[in-house]
Amino acid sequence: xxxxxxxxxxxxxxxxxxxxxxxxxxxxxxxxxxxxxxxxxxxxxxxxxxxxxxxxxxxxxxxxxxxxxxxxxxxxxxxxxxxxxxxxxxxxxxxxxxxxxxxxxxxxxxxxxxxxxxxxxxxxxxxxxxxxxxxxxxxxxxxxxxxxxxxxxxxxxxxxxxxxxxxxxxxxxxxxxxxxxxxxxxxxxxxxxxxxxxxxxxxxxxxxxxxxxxxxxxxxxxxxxxxxxxxxxxxxxxxxxxxxxxxxxxxxxxxxxxxxxxxxxxxxxxxxxxxxxxxxxxxxxxxxxxxx
Numbered sequence: 001x002x003x004x005x006x007x008x009x010x011x012x013x014x015x016x017x018x019x020x021x022x023x024x025x026x027x028x029x030x031x032x033x034x035x036x037x038x039x040x041x042x043x044x045x046x047x048x049x050x051x052x053x054x055x056x057x058x059x060x061x062x063x064x065x066x067x068x069x070x071x072x073x074x075x076x077x078x079x080x081x082x083x084x085x086x087x088x089x090x091x092x093x094x095x096x097x098x099x100x101x102x103x104x105x106x107x108x109x110x111x112x113x114x115x116x117x118x119x120x121x122x123x124x125x126x127x128x129x130x131x132x133x134x135x136x137x138x139x140x141x142x143x144x145x146x147x148x149x150x151x152x153x154x155x156x157x158x159x160x161x162x163x164x165x166x167x168x169x170x171x172x173x174x175x176x177x178x179x180x181x182x183x184x185x186x187x188x189x190x191x192x193x194x195x196x197x198x199x200x201x202x203x204x205x206x207x208x209x210x211x212x213x214x215x216x217x218x219x220x221x222x223x224x225x226x227x228x229x230x231x232x233x234x235x236x237x238x239x240x241x242x243x244x245x246x247x248x249x250x251x252x253x254x255x256x257x258x259x260x261x262x263x264x265x266x267x268x269x270x271x272x273x274x275x276x277x278x279x280x281x282x283x284x285x286x287x288x289x290x291x292x
Contacts, residue, residue, distance in 0.1 A: 001026065001041070007088040011039055011103060027106060030083075037083060041101040061100070068102050070173050073149040078142030080162065080171040081105040105169070112139070112161035112168055112220075113228075120227035122241065125248050129285035131224055132278060135168050140278075142170045143217065144271040147210045154208050156216035157196045158223070194235035195219060199262050202236060211264040214274060218259025218267075225252060238262055248284040255281060 001024070005013045015027040017038065028039045042061070071082040084103040089096055115135050121128040139161055146153055153160075153173065160172040198215035201208050222239040223229055239260045244253040255277050261267045268274045 001090065005090060006031075007039070007090070007101065008086060011037065011101075013039065027108075028103070030103070036106045038104040038106045039101050040104060041099050065100070070149075070151045071102075071104075073151065074145055076142055076145035078138045078168055078170060079145055080107065080169045104171075107162040107164050107169055107171070110163040111159050112163065113158035114163065116158060116224050116228070118228050120223070120225050122225050122243060122249065123245065125246065125285050128225060128252070129248070129282055132221075132282060134166065136221060136224065137275065137278065139168050139170065139220075140217065140271050140275050142168070143213055144275070146170065147213070147271060152209055153213050153216075154201065155193060155196075156213055156220065157193050158220055195229045195233045197235055198264070199236040200264060209264075210270065211267050214259050214267050214271065215261075215264075217271070217274065218256050221252070222256045222260070225249070225256070236262065246284075248281065251277075251281040251284055
């Protein structure tokens with residue numbers, strides 16, 4: 001979309017930010033409230049690629065609308081806020097295009113990934129505990145709010161958690177599913193980010209629930225301790241720490257293994273359960289005797 005384009009007389013497109021599988025994101029300025037926002041639209045190129053398959057095109061538009069409905073239900077400091085949803089007409093040459101878009105809270109800069117070491121925090125007990133308290137527990141609060149609304153994110157990863165200063169905010173609900181919305185057909189394409197995907201997302205994407213998000217959270221905690229997973233990491237498997245020499249890290253290893261168990265029934269059944277055991281583990285981080 002050309003910079004300077006004005007959508008519906010109130011959003012001026014200022015800067016291209018990123019392009020995902022189905023959406024383009026721009027920084028824009030809201031004229032009436034004089035604030036910057038993020039505008040996410042359905043990519044014209046992406047629609048052109050699937051135009052020959054009407055069913056897939058309709059499913060794509062449903063996923064986009066579903067993102068809007070999912071996010072609109074939630075008001076929480078650790079979840080990105082939606083401002084507006086509408087359709088706009090723009091002219092490209094002799095062609096008039098109708099685009100669907102959402103206006104979102106604009107969070108520039110960093111993501112949760114930037115708070116994590118490439119090689120992990122292990123064996124630094126204090127840094128690990130501080131990261132969990134400062135960043136990971138607030139992320140859990142945000143995910144818990146999402147689940148309370150009957151919504152499952154299904155693509156949680158560090159890059160989908162934006163940082164507003166030091167406040168983490170969960171974003172990118174492109175794969176979200178609400179129990180309040182009608183289910184829809186999914187193509188055979190795997191949807192999600194493989195290293196963070198639970199096995200059931202591959203077997204039955206539509207059937208994924210809150211335990212799917214818990215699996216992804218377990219993988220994120222694993223990365224914080226042990227380091228970033230390589231691109232060729234084996235997906236759909238249980239994670240475990242390479243080393244866990246103290247009670248604190250042994251407890252974290254137990255938590256990570258339970259959260260990323262390949263069987264959903266063996267995982268924590270709610271984010272609340274995960275929070276309780278993590279907060280208990282943090283008490284070990286302050287113990288003076290942290291030997292064997």
